[in-house]
Amino acid sequence: MIRKLIFGALVALIVAPTAGHAHRPQTFDADEIITDSTISWTLPGTFETGSELYEFGLDYDEPFAAPFEIFSPTSGGNSDFRPRYAIIGPGFPEPTAEVLERLPDGVTVPDGAGIFLELNEDADRYVFFEGVMRRVLVSSGTTALRLAAGQHKVVIWSPEQTTGRFMFGFGVEENFEGGGFNGVFENWSAFAY
Amino acid sequence: MLTKMLLSGLLLGGVTAEAHDTLFGVSTNELTVGAPLEIDVVGLAAGVHPEVLWRPLEEGSGLRLRASSALKFGSEFTLLAPLSLGLRWQTSSKRLLQAQFGTGLQWKMFLVPDSGAHQRIDWYWELGVNARVAPKQRLGLTIVPEFGLANITAEGLSGTFGLGLAARVAWSMALE
Numbered sequence: 001m002i003r004k005l006i007f008g009a010l011v012a013l014i015v016a017p018t019a020g021h022a023h024r025p026q027t028f029d030a031d032e033i034i035t036d037s038t039i040s041w042t043l044p045g046t047f048e049t050g051s052e053l054y055e056f057g058l059d060y061d062e063p064f065a066a067p068f069e070i071f072s073p074t075s076g077g078n079s080d081f082r083p084r085y086a087i088i089g090p091g092f093p094e095p096t097a098e099v100l101e102r103l104p105d106g107v108t109v110p111d112g113a114g115i116f117l118e119l120n121e122d123a124d125r126y127v128f129f130e131g132v133m134r135r136v137l138v139s140s141g142t143t144a145l146r147l148a149a150g151q152h153k154v155v156i157w158s159p160e161q162t163t164g165r166f167m168f169g170f171g172v173e174e175n176f177e178g179g180g181f182n183g184v185f186e187n188w189s190a191f192a193y
Numbered sequence: 194m195l196t197k198m199l200l201s202g203l204l205l206g207g208v209t210a211e212a213h214d215t216l217f218g219v220s221t222n223e224l225t226v227g228a229p230l231e232i233d234v235v236g237l238a239a240g241v242h243p244e245v246l247w248r249p250l251e252e253g254s255g256l257r258l259r260a261s262s263a264l265k266f267g268s269e270f271t272l273l274a275p276l277s278l279g280l281r282w283q284t285s286s287k288r289l290l291q292a293q294f295g296t297g298l299q300w301k302m303f304l305v306p307d308s309g310a311h312q313r314i315d316w317y318w319e320l321g322v323n324a325r326v327a328p329k330q331r332l333g334l335t336i337v338p339e340f341g342l343a344n345i346t347a348e349g350l351s352g353t354f355g356l357g358l359a360a361r362v363a364w365s366m367a368l369e
Contacts, residue, residue: 075269127308129270131341131355134236136269136305192235 023169024176025183025191028054038064040171044190047083050161053104054168058089058152065146068170070120070156071128071137075193079138081164082120085156091148092116104157116145119159133184133192137167221368223248225257229335229363231265235356238267242274242361246281257281259297271304281319286367291331295319299339312345313353321361329369335361 023042026033033056034041045054072081086103092114099117100109109115120140128137156168184191214220225246232239244261248254259281263274279297296318303311316339323333341355 127305129303129305129308129311131303131311131313131344131353133356134233134270134303136308193237 023171024174024180025187027183027187027190028056030183034058036175038171039173039175040169042167042169044165044167044187045156046165046190047081047158047163050158050163052158053106054156055107056154058087058147058154060147060149060152062149063091063146064149065144066170066172067142067144068118069142069168070118070140071130071167071169073165073167073193074127074136074138076165078164081158081162081166082140083156083158083164083166084120085118085140085154085168087116087145087147087152087154088113089147089152090114090150091146104155107155116143118143135167135191135193216368219247222252224368225365226368227261227363227365229361231263231337231359231361233265233267233272233357233359235358236267236269236272238265238270238272240265240272244277244363244365246365253285255283255285257283257295259295263299269305273302273304274299275302276300277317279317279319286325289325291323291325291333293319293321293323293333293335298342300345313341313355314343314345314350315339315355315357316342317357319361321363323363323365329367331363331365333363333365335363337361 023040026041026043028043028045033043037058037060043056068085068087070083070085072078072083086107088107088109090113095109095115099115102117102119118140122141125138125140128139129135130137154168156166158164216224227244227246229242229244230239231242240263242261242263244259246257246259248257250256257280259277259279261277263272263277265272277297277299279295281293281295283293284291296316299315299317301313301315305311318338319335321333321335323331326332337359339355339357339359341353341357343350344353
């Protein structure tokens, strides 16, 4: 009888239902990097020379609030890397001359647009364990932003041409429909190690 | 209790099997111990994953109950799995080559520097083959896909998702 009970308990545990929490993986070389601005995404990249510029667009029909952060994977001595990002679009503060100076070459700010600038300079950055791919990442810190309706541009660069790897994460809704995990398996080395 | 049984079985199993008929109330004829080396290829880590298998049904049955612990070291974290419980089905132990298939749950603790212990429950699968290398001993290779099910936090369990894949080289010995 005891043996039957043990079997029953194990089977019940194994078939227990579950749920998930994760960003949808994507890469910067996709034809359309962000197909839905309302869902949660993660994008990995590497600054091989430090002079690269990564960018993608976001388009909202109505104001939308979402968390943003940029991570540095700690593997391979990458934990000191501090990539920066900016979000350029309507509703953000008009950039000062100092902010404009900090943007990388070639980045322009359309008339009427403002900037949110993340310099990733906090002395103590929090360590994040990403359980889907078992990565340990150092974060710039999660910042919740309210994005006005309209088109925004996110740009990511490396200060002083330092080199390293990053993962940019943002968004709210968890959605993996339509091959949401394909990006992981097709770009395994970018998401796993 | 299970952890004690596991550790005692691994440390003393070879000795007590000769001297006693039972181990913690279980006939030693029904037990097999294993000392696998394991490498995680998702979140690179390597270490040991000792296990105890119990045959709950009649002799000749291929069904086993499995209890195990693991300790693995990686460049980003140390992975401690205090306890896994599962089922394993294996073909006849009388054959030179033996196939095995298993599934179960594993309690994991990812020990991350400057971030603490991240605990969760994973659902694992096993698909392996082994060969008899001595009358009671076998050497095998097992592939272990894993899926994160639930995080264990101070507030209790919360649903999660996670991937895992391990390769295991295992030596095992039947305590008959």
